[in-house]
Amino acid sequence: MAQQGHEGGIAGHLHYWTLQFDQHNPFMQIHLDTMLMTIAIATVMVLFSKWLGARLTSGAPTGTQNFIESIIDFVNQTVKDNFPTNNPLIAPLALTIFVFIFLCNTLDILPSFLIGNIAGLFGIEHFRPVPTNDLNLPAAMGISVFILVLYYEFKLKPLHFCKELLFEPFTNLVPTPLKPIIMPINLILKLVEELAKPLSLAFRLFGNMFAGEVIFLLISFLLLSGGIVGMVSGFFVGLAWSIFHLFIGLLQAFIFMILSIVYLSIAHQPVEH
Amino acid sequence: MSIDLTFIGQIVVFLTLVYLMKKHLYGPMNDMMEARSAKIAEGLAAADAGLEAKEIAKAEIEKQMAEARAEAQRILSKAEKRSAEINEEAIHKARANAEQIVASGKEELTAEVERARQALRKEVANIAITAAEQIVQAELDAKRHTALIEQIIEREYSQA
Numbered sequence: 249m250a251q252q253g254h255e256g257g258i259a260g261h262l263h264y265w266t267l268q269f270d271q272h273n274p275f276m277q278i279h280l281d282t283m284l285m286t287i288a289i290a291t292v293m294v295l296f297s298k299w300l301g302a303r304l305t306s307g308a309p310t311g312t313q314n315f316i317e318s319i320i321d322f323v324n325q326t327v328k329d330n331f332p333t334n335n336p337l338i339a340p341l342a343l344t345i346f347v348f349i350f351l352c353n354t355l356d357i358l359p360s361f362l363i364g365n366i367a368g369l370f371g372i373e374h375f376r377p378v379p380t381n382d383l384n385l386p387a388a389m390g391i392s393v394f395i396l397v398l399y400y401e402f403k404l405k406p407l408h409f410c411k412e413l414l415f416e417p418f419t420n421l422v423p424t425p426l427k428p429i430i431m432p433i434n435l436i437l438k439l440v441e442e443l444a445k446p447l448s449l450a451f452r453l454f455g456n457m458f459a460g461e462v463i464f465l466l467i468s469f470l471l472l473s474g475g476i477v478g479m480v481s482g483f484f485v486g487l488a489w490s491i492f493h494l495f496i497g498l499l500q501a502f503i504f505m506i507l508s509i510v511y512l513s514i515a516h517q518p519v520e521h
Numbered sequence: 522m523s524i525d526l527t528f529i530g531q532i533v534v535f536l537t538l539v540y541l542m543k544k545h546l547y548g549p550m551n552d553m554m555e556a557r558s559a560k561i562a563e564g565l566a567a568a569d570a571g572l573e574a575k576e577i578a579k580a581e582i583e584k585q586m587a588e589a590r591a592e593a594q595r596i597l598s599k600a601e602k603r604s605a606e607i608n609e610e611a612i613h614k615a616r617a618n619a620e621q622i623v624a625s626g627k628e629e630l631t632a633e634v635e636r637a638r639q640a641l642r643k644e645v646a647n648i649a650i651t652a653a654e655q656i657v658q659a660e661l662d663a664k665r666h667t668a669l670i671e672q673i674i675e676r677e678y679s680q681a
Contacts, residue, residue: 269526279527286531290538297546306553313550320550339551340543348538379531387524388531 258465261364263374264382281367281375282382289351289379319343323505330509333516338509341396345389346505349453352380353497356460357490361468380500381461386453390446393508397445400515408519413438445511449504456500460493638678645674 265284270276300312309317323343331338355363356378367375379385401409419427419434467489471482649670 274523275525277525277527278530279525282527283530283534286534290534290541293538294541294545297542301545301549304549304553306557316546317550317554320547320554324551337543340547341539343547344535344539344542347542348535382527384524384527385531385535388528389535391528392532392535 258462258469261361261374261465262376262462265367265372265375279376279382279384281372281377282379282384285355285377286352286379286385289348293347293351319347326506327509330506330513331516332513332518335512335516337396338512341393341512342505342509345393345508346501349380349389349504350498350501352378352385353457353500354494355379356381356457356464356497357494359468376461378457378461380453380457383450383454386450386504387446389453389504390450393449393511394442394446397511397515398442400512404516405519445507449507453500453504456496460489460496463489464493642674642678646671649674 264279265281266277267280268277300316304313320339320343323346324339327339327342358377363377364375376382413435414431415434416438417434418437419430422430464486467482467486470478471486472479650667653666653670
């Protein structure tokens with residue numbers, strides 16, 4: 249296990265608790281803090297699901313069941329509004345994306361150095377508690393959705409999808425002799441368009457959360473190093489930013505969920521003849 | 522900011538979480554919500570059917586009430602008509618009886634009068650005979666006097 253960096257300021261707080269397997273290959277490392285926090289959140293979600301599952305009542309729901317049912321109802325309605333067909337995987341996928349990202353994002357409103365300092369007590373030099381601030385998690389979720397989109401495109405309308413990659417929109421516009429020349433260009437542009445979907449999903453979430461964390465660090469530095477005025481102003485600015493960031497976290501979770509549904513919905517659209 | 526083995530780990534965590542959430546939360550809750558929705562829809566349909574049945578029953582009751590009222594009216598009219606007929610018959614019968622009684626009374630009266638007249642005539646004749654006998658005994662023929670007396674009586678009674 250190796251731990252990175254000893255720089256001061258904000259940059260000093262942007263290192264992960266990293267386990268390196270190969271010093272020369274940057275891919276061969278794992279962010280233990282991200283893995284630990286995602287596994288912890290996932291475990292809490294699963295345990296909560298099992299706990300709630302054992303207490304479900306088919307009568308009028310109350311309390312926790314009522315709250316979770318309202319979330320499931322909201323997700324079901326969103327899927328129904330955007331999806332042309334019935335696919336039993338989409339709604340649970342959307343629910344997991346929404347709740348998981350929201351819970352990950354919500355960790356950001358904890359005091360900036362709290363979990364880092366707790367980890368420091370155990371000898372861990374760097375610890376970043378918010379998993380969505382690590383590009384690996386948004387990218388993993390974006391790629392998972394993208395793989396599902398490709399799976400359904402090839403499963404439901406393989407010929408149409410290949411035809412679209414090769415001919416839409418440019419190849420169809422040129423005369424037949426020019427088609428072989430335009431086709432590779434069309435293919436490259438379509439691949440870029442398709443790859444932009446998971447990339448935009450991942451970077452939108454990562455960018456928002458990363459920027460939010462940087463602003464929290466700025467506020468905390470203001471609070472800790474600006475004297476009485478800095479502390480008072482830092483407290484109120486921090487409080488306001490926490491509330492705003494909570495909303496941003498919810499919004500980003502919703503955007504990730506709705507775009508995943510839309511991309512999967514496009515893959516399920518019937519072919520028009 | 523780098524992509525490394527964490528990326529693979531996160532894919533595993535995410536897909537496992539999707540599977541477990543579907544199995545333990547979404548699946549059971551969605552099934553239960555659908556069952557509840559179906560039950561509510563069934564209840565609403567039953568309530569609608571009940572309302573419809575109530576309306577049908579109400580219409581049927583009104584129809585039967587109207588029929589019963591019409592039937593009662595018909596029976597009443599028939600009874601009134603029959604009552605009037607019975608009254609009329611009774612009046613006719615009573616009138617006929619009365620006429621019969623009156624006629625019978627008249628006949629009886631006439632017969633009685635006739636009898637009384639005959640009896641009186643006989644009695645008067647006897648009296649006259651008796652008187653005449655007494656006279657004749659004294660001086661005249663009985664047969665001649667009897668005829669004379671009857672002639673006188675007949676004339677007198679005819680005038681009476």
